[in-house]
Amino acid sequence: SQLEIFVDELPDMPRIKGFHTVNGFPVPKSLQIGMFHKKWKFHRDLPPTTVFAFGLSKDTATIPGPTIEALHGIETYITWRNYLPSKHILPWDPTIPTAIPSTKKGIPTVVHLHGGIDEPESDGLSTSWFTAKFKERGPTWTKKKYHYHNFQHPGTLWYHDHAMGLTRVNLLAGLLGAYIIRDPNVEAPLRLPCDEEFDRPLVVFDRSFRTDGSIYMNPTGNNPSIHPQWQPEYFGDAIIVNGKAWPHMIVRRRKYRFRIINASNARFFKFYFASGLGFIHLASDSAYNEKPVMVNDILLAPSEIADVVIDFSKSKSDSDILSNNASYPYPSGDPVNEANSKVMKFIIKPHHELDTSRIPSKLINYPSPNLSSASLTRYIAMYEYTSKIDEPTHLYINGKSYEAPVTETPKVGATEIWNVINLTEDNHPLHIHLGLFVALDQTELVNIDEFKECMSKNNDAIKCHVGKYARGKKIEAPTHEKGWKNVYKMTPGYVTRILVRFSYIHSNESYRFDATAEPGYVYHCHVSNFPDTMNALLHYFRSIMA
Ligand code: C2O
Incomplete structure (x- = not known):
């Protein structure tokens, strides 16, 4: 039977400050945040649900996890600790590329700060997973304590599990939460509701x-x-x-x-x-x-x-x-x-009520996309390989599996144009780590079947003369999505042109971490059943020095 709606009151998740205050000044902070196996009430009339939840302790762990409030320019260190049992609460499938501990015991997890611009060792690469007590670790695991610089512009991020093959079930189980970077210097004058x-x-x-x-x-x-x-x-x-x-x-x-x-x-x-x-x-x-x-x-x-x-x-x-x-x-x-x-x-x-907050006429002005600064143009095709029973069995980026060698090596600080060609039936939200991007335009592909036919043989958009097909309807990003984003909706049957800036930095701050280190970063479709399965629509890149 259907649950009665609107009966529970909206909770505000516990808020955890990502900084200490010493003599009135903010200083960096180290946090230990655990992943716990516990019960959670999703509805007044529903028995408690077994979940995996983030929190400072098992008792205080919540779904979603605590909201982490960081301060621009003040570093937050987080050791994400896995206290999960040896067996998952949801079915997962080992026939797809998946993090599987050699003992077959324990649940691999790794945390990605979505929207964070940080060093690769703290980015939560899918193969940098670990099980309870860090007992087993994935091949690209490097360290326990993640370092978040928080030197990017203020805004909203979120953290979530990112383990290979398990992201979808780990998220379904509850491993996600909000993360806010505040910058009072630039935000207080806006006088938005706070x-x-x-x-x-x-x-x-x-x-x-x-x-x-x-x-x-x-x-x-x-x-x-x-x-x-x-x-x-x-x-x-x-x-x-x-x-x-x-x-x-x-x-x-x-x-x-x-x-x-x-x-x-x-x-x-x-x-x-x-x-x-x-x-x-x-x-x-x-x-x-x-x-x-x-x-x-x-x-x-x-x-x-x-x-x-x-x-x-x-x-x-x-x-x-x-x-x-x-x-x-x-x-x-x-x-x-x-x-x-x-x-x-x-x-x-x-x-x-008296409301002293306001809506300012201007918010924050970031550098606008500069097309002439783009050093490279790439073509990124999302393509489904259909099996006999008409089920997508492989959904790859440029026909490459996750394990395939890196094909994108953007230079640190570079600006590039990516033409993302969506040859699937559905809209895919493309997320790129490390970079922020602007959606320039979307152009419909005409005679798409002919183009697909060529792509299925050659897998090369230039060889297949993408320009000959990309001349249908044009759509522009809506006004409120014209700014810098970290995800954009790739319309099916269209080429979406985006301008990406790798390790995007607001203002003139210098880089404070090495984006060129191992293990690199990923870009992927964020339908979180896709990126972790079939290696589908999950690919990684490595940044290199100019
Ligand atoms: Cu929100 Cu690579 O993830």
Whole structure:
């Protein structure tokens, strides 16, 4: 039976400061954050669910994990500790490239700070996994204590598991959380809603549950004769915000800032208010827009972040429902149903309040994309190799598996143009580590079957004369997504042209870490069933010195 909606109150996850204050001055801090096996209540009427949760201790561990609040320019060190049992709570499939400990005991995990611009040894490469007590370690594991520089611009990031072949199940089990970098020098003058009460992360994902409360994941693969358990995507019918299914939040009649993170494995959300109440969009992923942009809906792919203000003083009623109408898979799948079309409810207090926060006319100005500075143009094709039973069995980037030697070696500090060719049926949110990028434009491919035919033989976009096909409709990024991003939605059947800056640095700070070291970085589609399976749409690159 369907759970009653809007009964639980929206939690705010515990906040952990990523810095100490000594004599009034912030200084670096070292944290130990564990991954624990525990029970979590997703809904008043659902029995407790067994999960894997991040926290300072087992008792305080939450789903999502604590929100880490770092300060621009002040380093945070985190030792991520694995206290997980020897067996997973969800089915996973060893027939795909997967981190498997030699003893077959223990759950490999590794944490990636999504949106972080950090040294490769602290980036959480999929093969740098480790099991409980660091007993077993993946081939590229180098150290326990991760170093986060926090010297990038202020904004919202999130941390999540990134282990090879297990990312999808480790995320489903609960290994994710928000991370905020603040910079009072540049943010305080903006006078946006702040304070814990008015500046809140909303971590949104979908899950299905059995009546006993356990997380439901179809245990039979789509293509069971080859992969007994592997499914290319996961969709759940319950929409979870900050660890509660369809929660409600009682708000004052004033402005709030929400950092909305889509932490789903495969579900896109198109958020809107039925009442027409809009969103004032401040930042996309980890970087501010130049100016606030008023929007009525927000399409958010897995791993994308929308940092918005909602002004409840503009609401004409005493409640409003945050809704969703993105089909799943997006865009070719089913339309939303009664359950997954609702996200959460805001109950708005009747009286107007004094609100000293404001929406500035300008936010933060980053260097605009400079096409003439691009030193290289690359073609990155996403292509599905279809088996006899018409199931994608291989979904590769440029026809290369993850283990294939590095083909992209961008120079540290370089700017490049990447033409990302999506020959699949679905939209793939491409995420690039280390670099921020700007989506320049998207061009439809005409006679796509002819082009695909050539690509399946040659796997070389230039040889296949991509220019001859890329001359259909053009789409431009919407205004609120024109800035620097770390994920962008690659429209199926289109070539998306992006301008990437590797180790993007705001202002004129010098590089403080060696991006050229081993083990390198990855770029991948963030449908988190894809990157860790088939090595699909997961590829790595190594930065090199100029
Ligand atoms: Cu959000 Cu490589 O990941």
